[in-house]
Amino acid sequence: MSVEALEQLVDDEQVAVAHVPSLSPSRAADFKSCPLRYRFRVIDKLPEPPSPAAVRGTVVHAVLESLFDLAATDRTLEAAQGMVAGAWSALRETEPDLGTLFAGAEAGEEQAWLSSAQALLESYFALEDPTRLEPAGREERVEVQVGESLTLRGIIDRLDANAAGALRVVDYKTGAAPSEAWESKALFQLKFYALVIWRTRGVVPAVLQLLYLADRKRLTYSPTEAELVAMERHLLALGAAVEHARATGDFRASKGPLCGWCDHQALCPEFGGTPPPYPLLPVV
Numbered sequence: 001m002s003v004e005a006l007e008q009l010v011d012d013e014q015v016a017v018a019h020v021p022s023l024s025p026s027r028a029a030d031f032k033s034c035p036l037r038y039r040f041r042v043i044d045k046l047p048e049p050p051s052p053a054a055v056r057g058t059v060v061h062a063v064l065e066s067l068f069d070l071a072a073t074d075r076t077l078e079a080a081q082g083m084v085a086g087a088w089s090a091l092r093e094t095e096p097d098l099g100t101l102f103a104g105a106e107a108g109e110e111q112a113w114l115s116s117a118q119a120l121l122e123s124y125f126a127l128e129d130p131t132r133l134e135p136a137g138r139e140e141r142v143e144v145q146v147g148e149s150l151t152l153r154g155i156i157d158r159l160d161a162n163a164a165g166a167l168r169v170v171d172y173k174t175g176a177a178p179s180e181a182w183e184s185k186a187l188f189q190l191k192f193y194a195l196v197i198w199r200t201r202g203v204v205p206a207v208l209q210l211l212y213l214a215d216r217k218r219l220t221y222s223p224t225e226a227e228l229v230a231m232e233r234h235l236l237a238l239g240a241a242v243e244h245a246r247a248t249g250d251f252r253a254s255k256g257p258l259c260g261w262c263d264h265q266a267l268c269p270e271f272g273g274t275p276p277p278y279p280l281l282p283v284v
């Protein structure tokens with residue numbers, strides 16, 4: 001299951017019990033880029049058809065998680081590439097809807113897609129040597145409460161710790177590295193995790209690292225305590241803005257570069273659409 005799908009599941013669990021103000025990095029980024037898109041995804045829960053690129057990312061993440069189950073000397077590129085077909089079939093078992101991902105596709109398209117996942121793993125091995133690593137955590141669920149009632153939660157791809165206890169937060173991206181202008185947006189997710197780790201373990205992670213497999217680039221950053229304090233303030237303000245929007249139903253559309261990847265243009269006023277009635281009408 002993809003990290004986004006897992007985060008959504010955790011959000012749904014909370015909603016099923018009672019509404020608990022909470023943010024994950026993905027949902028926080030959604031609200032920051034377009035509050036209406038956040039509403040469509042989190043409150044209306046409108047379906048979004050999976051794309052082959054997104055599902056490939058999930059498969060590659062699953063392989064990179066399982067790779068570290070092997071003894072260090074067995075973590076070879078061949079071993080990783082040999083896990084791709086199994087990871088794809090395991091994913092289809094947990095998410096049967098994915099069985100139709102290649103329905104109607106040309107012959108050989110699924111095989112080419114599997115090969116492209118193997119090529120991304122080759123890129124991973126060009127960036128890191130997994131035989132030299134023993135992660136302290138993989139696909140780790142983290143959660144902390146900040147302020148009076150805001151819960152921050154997420155799932156960290158990998159957490160490394162050295163002998164001195166210094167922590168490194170690692171996130172795999174199957175896309176290409178962003179331009180310099182977009183780097184701070186890319187680091188938002190890792191600073192979010194750094195804050196949660198700091199608040200739960202009392203240690204500011206020494207390094208945040210993004211590994212971009214499509215173009216074999218690495219982005220690293222060392223956060224300071226002051227930055228994490230600022231991040232916490234920012235997230236508390238964001239959480240308050242989300243709660244205000246939930247209470248009033250006022251989720252504005254915010255047109256931007258991400259509209260091209262939005263599945264809900266047909267319902268968006270910016271594109272001539274009309275959103276469905278707001279399902280959480282305030283009690284009067």
Ligand code: SF4
Nearest residue numbers: 034254255259262268
């Ligand atoms: S199309 Fe753009 S403005 Fe409209 S909901 Fe999607 S992201 Fe927001």
